[in-house]
Amino acid sequence: MNIDRKWKDQLYQEFARIGKCLSSPKRLELIDLLAQGPKSVDQLAKNTAMSVANVSQHLQTLHEARLVRFIKKGNFVVYELADMSVANFMVSLHRLSENRLIEIQSLKTELLRDYESMEPIAMEELMERLEKDEVFLLDVRPKEEYERGHIPGAVSIPIEELEKHLSALPANKEIVAYCRGPYCLMSAQAVEIMIRRGLKASRLEEGVHEWHHYFEYSKSPLQTANKQHSM
CATH class of the missing domain: 1.10.10.10 (Winged helix-like DNA-binding domain superfamily/Winged helix DNA-binding domain)
Incomplete structure (x- = not known):
């Protein structure tokens, strides 16, 4: 050898x-x-x-x-x-699995069956609307998870406390809720609660780690070069 x-x-x-x-x-x-x-x-x-x-x-x-x-x-x-590289790997694993395995897509559809009328807002659209101050971003995970890391600009109201804080939410803005990522139902449940109260609400399918992943990729030299090449 x-x-x-x-x-x-x-x-x-x-x-x-x-x-x-x-x-x-x-x-x-x-x-x-x-x-x-x-x-x-x-x-x-x-x-x-x-x-x-x-x-x-x-x-x-x-x-x-x-x-x-x-x-x-x-x-x-x-x-x-x-370290964060482990979380980033899991984001990539989720996306690869969802792209290659139809079983993952079927399970995801089944998971969100009761919320299929809720079209999620895309990450890119969220970033644009946050910059224009058009949406109110709500993190419905447990408080300690929010404190560990969250999407900039997000306000923390854990899902179990949402009902008693509904009156404090803005009535003149769309409220976008997010939780632990694509396979977490807390954001969909939060949107359902807010819509019943007459608030305009939608959910972000991704979570904080997907946001980091998106932000790093969108700013990478390769992504920038690809965008310039396509123009």
Whole structure:
């Protein structure tokens, strides 16, 4: 075996470590949850309907692959993503899967069946309308997730608190709600509540990480060159 072949075998073996780690649907769900902000093992167990023991085992595998890290806060162990590149990878994985697998598209349609009349606003349109101060952007995730990171200009009202804060929302602007991303129903539920109250509301399908992904891509030299070439 020549040196080049040995080097490549070792290289792809290391790549396969990440692939093997991501082969579990539950670990992918844990990464998606941690992309919204740090969470304790107990919180993750509650959100995924898994036992604390099972969550701990999955987190250990993710930690060994250096995709997550943890800190101790008193009697609690709190996990978070190792860095933003893990969240960006998940955005790319979601988009690739949705583009290549018709099953994903079918499941998404089924998930949003009760809200199919709600046409989502596109990210590019949202950015343009935010610049013109034409919309009110509402983040309906839990407060701690908002504080960890949010789309600039968004106001935080968690979905469970929305009913009691409806009177504070503007009646003269369209309200755009967003949550954890394309596979989260909180924004659709929030829009339904606001429309029943007579407010003009729509939802953004993407979340904060998709916004980061969009912003980085739209500002990239390749994207700029492609736009100039198409003009």
